[in-house]
Amino acid sequence: MARSIIVFSLASIVALGSAIFTITSSPRLLKRSTLTIVASGIALIIFASTRHIQLLSHRSRKRSTRRPNPNSQNDRIQRPPMDYNLFVLGSGGHTKEMLMMMDDGFCDFSHFHRRYLISSGDSMSENHLHDYEESLASLCKSRETSPGTYDKRIVTRARRVHQPLWSTPWTALLSIVDIFPALLVPPENEVGRKLRYPSRVFSNGPATGFFVALAVHLLKMTYIVPESCMKVIYIESWARISTLSLTGKLLLYTGIADVFVTQHQEVAARYGVQNAGEIVFNSRRLDDIEPSPAKC
Incomplete structure (x- = not known):
């Protein structure tokens, strides 16, 4: 077919x-x-x-x-020996939340690569990222482990704060044009030679996150990328305690996210989605919700 x-x-x-x-x-x-x-x-x-x-x-x-129980040790997915993930960072609070969720206490990232996607003009996210990677490198050095590798890609901002809706389609199109290379061009290291595409794409609410998910969906629609790669993991921002953000609503109603979770039970019940708890403060990844594909 x-x-x-x-x-x-x-x-x-x-x-x-x-x-x-x-x-x-x-x-x-x-x-x-x-x-x-x-x-x-x-x-x-x-x-x-x-x-x-x-x-x-x-x-x-x-x-x-697949409805695993996060409290069951038997349902937890073991980390693969090599992995490549992409993280969509947003200005201010979104970036800080994402980096807090990534800080799960694990500090051996040998053969792991992290790619960060940042919107143009978002110097705050770049500063937060720099501090996070420095801290991780220091931790790994003290424990004689490897922090892995990382790079960052700057893309056109999909929508600025208070930007009129009538001009958003144009900037969104420019953003998607920049997003495709960020998804398709592998890292220039050993991980990139073995894994051509990110296994998972993480987002927690910035507008760019929806367009990244849309770009992934288009790549899979046209059979450019296998369905087993680039799993879109959407974690609604902890700040959304009663309703979904606009990005969350777009991803929920279009159905283009592979995993969609909230951090508050009230929001989960209102929209009929899965509640993962306060991941920001639990500081754990979603390995117990969505396993990494074998190879991308």
């Missing part, structure tokens, strides 16, 4: 390109070319809708068949 969908979509793209070429080369065939463009557009819409529903179905099936 996957192969037939790919062939169908490629044929539609070729037909669309041929129609556009025909219009530019022979205006007399405008009517026929217009019909071809319309038919190709409909075919692409059908393909996109079918593939989107297919991905949502796969995610829903995995959620229903």
Whole structure:
């Protein structure tokens, strides 16, 4: 089925390109070319809708068949020998929360790589990141362990604070254009040579997080990235004690996150999602909720 969908979509793209070429080369065939463009557009819409529903179905099936108990030691997933994760940082509180959740007491990250995605102009997040990595390096040095490796990618800010909604689509598009290389270009080290894509993508509420998840979804829709890679893990900000943030609502209603959890029971009950507790203060990763794929 996957192969037939790919062939169908490629044929539609070729037909669309041929129609556009025909219009530019022979205006007399405008009517026929217009019909071809319309038919190709409909075919692409059908393909996109079918593939989107297919991905949502796969995610829903995995959620229903895997409901581990975080309190059970038997349900906890062991860390893989090599891993590569991407963390979406947001300005101010979002970044601080994310770094607190990453601080789980573990300090041996040999063959682990962390990639941080930061919005342009967010110097506060860069400062927080620098302090965190320095602290981790010092801890690992004192215990004679490896802090692993990390890098950062700067992308166009999807939406500035108080930015008018009418201008957001343009900046969001620019942001997505920057996000694709951050997802697809592997680290220039041993981990990057073995793992081409991030195993998991973590976000906790900044607007850029939704567009990162959207970019991941598009890459999987077009079969560029396997479904087993780039698992989107969304943890609603601890500050959201009664309602979801706009980013949370968008991810919930589109269904493009592989794991969606909140940190307050009231929010979880209101929207019918899983409550993971106050992860910010528990300082533990979601290894007991979503295991890393074998290899990406």
